[in-house]
Amino acid sequence: MSPAEQSQRKRSTRNGWLLSAPALTLLFLAASGPLLIVLVYSFLTPGQYGNVIWDFSFDGWIGILYTRDIFDGTMNLADAHLTIFWRSVKLSLMTTALTFALGFPTAWFIATRPPAQRAMWLFLITIPFWTNLLIRTFAINEVIRNEGLMNTVLTGIGLISEPIRLINTDTAVFIGMAYVYLPLMVLPLFAAIDRFDMKLLEAGYDLYASRLQVLRHVIMPIVKPGIVAGSILVFVPSLGAYVTPRVLGGGKNMMIGNFIELQFGQGRNWPLGAALSMALLLIVMAALLVYVRASTKGSNPHG
Amino acid sequence: MTQKVAITAQNVVKAFGQGAAAVRALDDVSVDIATGEFFTLLGPSGCGKTTLLRLIAGFEMPTAGKILIDGADVTDKPPNRRPVNTVFQSYALFPHLTVAENIGFGLKMQGRPKAEVAATTTEMLALVKLDAMADRKTSQLSGGQQQRVALARALAPRPKVLLLDEPLSALDLKLRKEMQVELKRLQTETGITFIFVTHDQEEALTMSDRIAVMSAGRIQQIGAPRDIYTRPVNRFVASFIGETNFLPVTATPQGARLSTGDVIAAEGEGSVLIVRPEQLRLGPPGLGAGLAAKVTNVVYFGTDIHVNLSLADDTLLTARVPSPVDGGADFATGQAVAVTFQPGAARLIRE
Numbered sequence: 092m093s094p095a096e097q098s099q100r101k102r103s104t105r106n107g108w109l110l111s112a113p114a115l116t117l118l119f120l121a122a123s124g125p126l127l128i129v130l131v132y133s134f135l136t137p138g139q140y141g142n143v144i145w146d147f148s149f150d151g152w153i154g155i156l157y158t159r160d161i162f163d164g165t166m167n168l169a170d171a172h173l174t175i176f177w178r179s180v181k182l183s184l185m186t187t188a189l190t191f192a193l194g195f196p197t198a199w200f201i202a203t204r205p206p207a208q209r210a211m212w213l214f215l216i217t218i219p220f221w222t223n224l225l226i227r228t229f230a231i232n233e234v235i236r237n238e239g240l241m242n243t244v245l246t247g248i249g250l251i252s253e254p255i256r257l258i259n260t261d262t263a264v265f266i267g268m269a270y271v272y273l274p275l276m277v278l279p280l281f282a283a284i285d286r287f288d289m290k291l292l293e294a295g296y297d298l299y300a301s302r303l304q305v306l307r308h309v310i311m312p313i314v315k316p317g318i319v320a321g322s323i324l325v326f327v328p329s330l331g332a333y334v335t336p337r338v339l340g341g342g343k344n345m346m347i348g349n350f351i352e353l354q355f356g357q358g359r360n361w362p363l364g365a366a367l368s369m370a371l372l373l374i375v376m377a378a379l380l381v382y383v384r385a386s387t388k389g390s391n392p393h394g
Numbered sequence: 395m396t397q398k399v400a401i402t403a404q405n406v407v408k409a410f411g412q413g414a415a416a417v418r419a420l421d422d423v424s425v426d427i428a429t430g431e432f433f434t435l436l437g438p439s440g441c442g443k444t445t446l447l448r449l450i451a452g453f454e455m456p457t458a459g460k461i462l463i464d465g466a467d468v469t470d471k472p473p474n475r476r477p478v479n480t481v482f483q484s485y486a487l488f489p490h491l492t493v494a495e496n497i498g499f500g501l502k503m504q505g506r507p508k509a510e511v512a513a514t515t516t517e518m519l520a521l522v523k524l525d526a527m528a529d530r531k532t533s534q535l536s537g538g539q540q541q542r543v544a545l546a547r548a549l550a551p552r553p554k555v556l557l558l559d560e561p562l563s564a565l566d567l568k569l570r571k572e573m574q575v576e577l578k579r580l581q582t583e584t585g586i587t588f589i590f591v592t593h594d595q596e597e598a599l600t601m602s603d604r605i606a607v608m609s610a611g612r613i614q615q616i617g618a619p620r621d622i623y624t625r626p627v628n629r630f631v632a633s634f635i636g637e638t639n640f641l642p643v644t645a646t647p648q649g650a651r652l653s654t655g656d657v658i659a660a661e662g663e664g665s666v667l668i669v670r671p672e673q674l675r676l677g678p679p680g681l682g683a684g685l686a687a688k689v690t691n692v693v694y695f696g697t698d699i700h701v702n703l704s705l706a707d708d709t710l711l712t713a714r715v716p717s718p719v720d721g722g723a724d725f726a727t728g729q730a731v732a733v734t735f736q737p738g739a740a741r742l743i744r745e
Contacts, residue, residue, distance in 0.1 A: 291486050
C-alpha cells in the first residue's frame with residue numbers, strides 16, 4: 092500500500108468514527124448510561140425513605156435469594172422470591188408456546204392469501220396495538236372476572252352453575268399475556284413464511300414426505316429464524332411483564348416486574364430493586380444465548 | 395403396443411374455476427407412455443402440458459378421467475404415494491440442506507436404512523458428477539450444478555417415471571446444450587421413463603423418443619420427432635415445429651393446384667399445401683421446371699440464408715438455402731428465380 096493510500100485510509104477511518112459519533116453518544120446516554128446507574132445503585136445501601144445511602148453493600152444482590160430474619164438477623168433462602176422467579180419463567184415459556192401454537196397457523200394463513208389481501212390481514216393483526224395496553228388488559232379483566240362477560244353468559248345458558256374462577260390466577264395472567272403478545276409472534280413468523288418458497292412443499296411431497304414430515308423436515312427448519320425472532324419478542328417482554336400480572340393476577344400472583352416495582356415503591360429497597368433488574372437482564376441474556384445456540388446448531392452442522 | 399406401459403392417462407379433463415368461468419386446461423387427453431421411453435410434452439405456454447405433468451405427479455387432481463402408473467390406478471393417491479419424482483423448473487432445492495442431504499431426502503423419507511441412503515447418495519453424486527460438492531449448501535452452486543442436484547435428488551429413489559418440468563429453461567444456451575446431452579445419457583444409463591415438458595421444439599426434436607404436441611388443452615399429434623416434423627397433421631403442428639410455407643391449393647386429379655395455376659404432386663389430403671423452407675430449391679428462371687418467383691428479401695443467418703420470395707400472384711414463400719461461399723449462388727432482391735420442391739417434400743393438410 093502506498094503512503095497516499097495509507098493516509099487516505101486513515102482519514103476515512105477517522106471520518107467514519109466522526110460520522111457515527113452522534114449515534115454512539117445517543118446509544119451511550121440512552122442505553123448504557125441508565126444501565127450503569129442501575130448497576131451502581133444495586134451495590135448501595137437502602138435509605139429510610141426509599142432513597143439510597145452511598146455505602147457500598149452486597150445486600151441488594153444477596154436479597155435476591157435470601158431474606159434477613161427481622162428478629163435474629165439470620166439469612167434464610169427466600170422461598171417467596173424463588174416462587175416469583177419460577178412463576179415468571181414458567182408463565183413466559185407457556186406464553187411463548189401458546190403464542191407460537193396460535194401464531195403459526197395464523198401467519199401461515201396470512202402468507203398464503205393472495206398478495207392483495209395480505210396487507211389487510213396484517214393490518215387487522217396490528218389493530219390491538221392502537222389501544223393502550225392497560226385498557227386492553229382491563230378489557231380482558233372485564234371478560235374473565237367472576238361477574239364478567241364469560242361467566243355471565245355461561246351461567247346464563249346454564250352451562251355452568253358456579254362462575255369459573257379465573258381472575259387473580261396464574262391462568263388469567265397466562266391468557267392475558269398470550270393475548271397481548273400474540274401479534275409479536277405473528278409478525279416475524281409471517282415475514283419468514285412469506286419468504287418461504289411454496290414449491291418446496293411440492294418437492295417434499297414428491298419425495299415421499301407425508302404432510303407431517305414436510306412440516307418437520309422442510310417448513311420448520313426453513314422458517315426457524317422467524318420462530319426464533321418471534322419467541323424472543325414474546326419471551327423477553329413476558330419475563331418482565333408488569334401490567335398484565337398486576338391487573339389479571341392480583342397482588343398474590345406477582346411476576347418479576349411487579350416484584351421490582353414493589354422494591355421501588357412500598358418495599359423502599361432501591362438496591363434490591365436494582366439488583367433484581369440486573370438479575371432479570373442476566374436471565375434474559377442467558378435465555379437468549381441458550382436459545383440462539385440451540386437453534387443455530389441444528390441448522391448448520393458444517394458451519 | 396407390445397411394450398410395457400409406464401403411464402396411462404385416460405380421458406383426463408382438468409378444469410380450473412367453477413361453472414361458466416371454468417377454464418379447461420386439459421380437455422379429454424388420453425395417452426400411453428411406454429416404459430423406458432423419453433417422452434416429451436411440447437406446446438406453447440398455456441397449452442396444458444405442465445398441468446398434465448402435475449396430474450401425473452399428483453399435485454393436481456383431475457376433474458374427470460384416470461391416471462395409471464404401471465397399470466395401477468393412482469388417480470386418488472397423493473404425490474408421496476406415487477412412484478414418480480419431479481425435477482422442478484425452479485429446481486426447488488431445500489436451502490437448509492447440503493447437496494448430499496438434498497439427494498438423500500427422498501430415500502430418508504421412505505425410511506430406507508442409513509447405509510443405503512449414504513450409498514445411493516454417493517452413487518448419485520457420481521452419476522451427476524458432483525462428488526466434490528457433497529457438503530456444499532445448494533445456494534453456493536451455479537445454476538447448472540443446481541440443475542444436476544435437482545436431477546440426482548429426483549433419481550435417487552429410483553422412481554418408475556421421472557417428470558421434468560421445463561428443467562433447462564433457466565440455463566443459458568451453452569449449458570442447455572450440455573444438459574440436453576447429459577439428460578439423454580442419464581436416461582439411457584438409468585433406463586427410467588422420462589416425461590419431459592418443454593416449449594422448445596428443437597429441444598424436443600433432439601432428445602425425445604416420442605413427442606406429444608399440445609395446444610389448447612388437447613394433444614394435437616403424438617409421434618416420433620421425424621414423423622412430427624415431416625408429417626404434421628394440422629396447421630398448428632406444422633407451424634409450431636419448425637418453419638413452414640403454407641399455400642392454399644385446390645385438389646385436382648393431377649395434384650394440388652396452386653393459386654398461380656401450377657400443379658404440384660403432394661401426399662395427403664386437404665386444402666393447404668405445406669413445404670419446409672429447406673426443401674425448396676432455387677434455380678435460374680425460364681428452364682421450364684419450377685414456379686416462377688421473384689426474390690423480395692434475403693436474410694443472412696450464418697449457416698444458411700433465408701430467401702423471401704413472391705410468386706406470380708403475390709403468394710409469399712420462404713426458402714432456406716446454404717450460405718453462399720465465395721463465387722457460390724447468391725441472391726439479390728428483385729432477382730427472378732424458379733422454385734422447385736424436393737421430391738416428396740410437399741404435403742397436403744386440412745386447415
